Amino acid sequence: MAETLYNATAELVKDGGDARVIRVLPDQPKGRHLAGQYGSLGMPSEVHPGRLIKRPYSLSCSMINLETRQLIDAQETPYYEFYFNRVTPRPAGPESLTPKLFRLRSGDRIFCGRKITGYYTLQDVPAGRHLLFISTLTGESANNALIAQALREGRWGRISHLLVGTNGWRSLYEAEHDALMRAMPTYRCRTLRVETYAAVEARLAEGLRDAARAEDELGFALDPARSHVFLCGDPALIGAPAKQGAWRYVTPTHGAIPILTAGGFSLRTRFKLGTIEYETYW
Ligand SMILES: Cc1cc2nc3c(=O)[nH]c(=O)nc-3n(C[C@H](O)[C@H](O)[C@H](O)COP(=O)(O)OP(=O)(O)OC[C@H]3O[C@@H](n4cnc5c(N)ncnc54)[C@H](O)[C@@H]3O)c2cc1C
Missing domain, CATH: 2.40.30.10 (Translation factors)
Incomplete structure (x- = not known):
């Protein structure tokens, strides 16, 4: 049966x-x-x-x-x-x-399932942009697929991947990230082990304020004219607007999106391009 x-x-x-x-x-x-x-x-x-x-x-x-x-x-x-x-x-x-x-x-x-779908892709990201990927735990799945494509095609700038986990967490792809960094000088991957997402938010805000610090940590300045951000995993870290009725959205005060939009980045939606892509897991 x-x-x-x-x-x-x-x-x-x-x-x-x-x-x-x-x-x-x-x-x-x-x-x-x-x-x-x-x-x-x-x-x-x-x-x-x-x-x-x-x-x-x-x-x-x-x-x-x-x-x-x-x-x-x-x-x-x-x-x-x-x-x-x-x-x-x-x-x-x-x-x-x-x-x-x-x-x-x-x-x-x-x-x-035979149906494969989603808007979290590199389709509309202009060539030459630096790419920042942030994921929580297995949220790196989609990011790893995008990073593999970006490095193979070589159309974008530097690529930085922040893997966010709780204290003691290790990615099952650690060996692959290390090998990729050795093979591709434009790729940088770092694990941030945190007790709360506030630590990641603070680092992001600091990176937006201080270009030299972002250059040092990510390999490029967090400039919305020259970089693009991908966020995947726990909705609490992403901080995406929550739908309340047909056309009304409430923007949370926590998470990466409010910080990035305050720094000049814009959210991509199904109807308009932007400089932030996201995929929430629940
Ligand atoms: C577009 C999309 C892509 C996804 N891709 C992945 C993926 O690549 N890897 C993956 O592990 N999960 C992924 N998920 C989550 C996945 O669909 C399941 O929800 C998850 O595996 C738990 O399934 P479940 O039936 O045991 O519990 P569910 O009844 O589905 O979830 C129960 C609760 O568990 C929590 N939860 C759900 N997913 C996670 C998670 N990954 N980590 C921690 N807490 C979670 C939430 O609070 C949720 O309400 C994705 C979800 C969406 C919407």
Whole structure:
């Protein structure tokens, strides 16, 4: 019965206990997609037989082959790659997918949605801009895919990636980030281990005030005329406007977006281009 719900096979490639990287090989060849977009994963419900529990996941990318030192083109791989972390199910919440994903072993069957979508891409970012990527935990998935594309195409300026995690957190892609920095002098990646996001916000505000400090930390000044920012992961760090009714939005006072917009950056929406792209995970 469950077999009819599956359409792909999973391979476990990294297991950090609280996070995993899997590659998913669909039964049918992959469709076209853009770096930064998201698809979906699903496993059969244990409560409602015959139904799938599905969630959206950004397409990730290992960026560089650690053996050959070649950059990876995610369009050309037969698999999709995903990076997810352990989320504790809420006691009275809906049936969650996380425990099922952490029981997966290589060779197990899985559902992988054929629809790949999203506006978090490099499509409309002018060539020559410096790119700042900020992510929380597995929010680096989409950023890694975008960074792999940007470095392969070489159309943009310097690239800086800030990985934000709690104290003790390590990215499962640490070896790839290190190898990429050695191979590509325009790429810089740094992990910020913080107790609260206020520390990241303060650093961002300081970087906007002090061009020399930003040059030193990121490799370029945070100038909206010459740089573009990508934010992915926890909505509390992103600080995106929240929809309240058809056309009314409330802008939070916390997070990166209010700080960046005060410094002259502008938010990209579905209807207008800007200098900040974002993808929130919940
Ligand atoms: C566009 C999009 C892309 C996403 N891509 C990824 C990805 O690449 N990797 C990934 O790990 N997750 C990603 N997510 C989150 C993912 O869809 C699931 O919500 C998450 O894996 C938890 O699933 P769940 O069924 O166990 O719990 P859910 O019922 O989906 O979520 C329960 C609660 O857990 C919290 N939560 C959700 N996701 C996370 C997370 N990643 N880290 C910490 N807390 C979280 C939120 O408070 C949420 O309300 C993405 C979400 C969206 C909307």
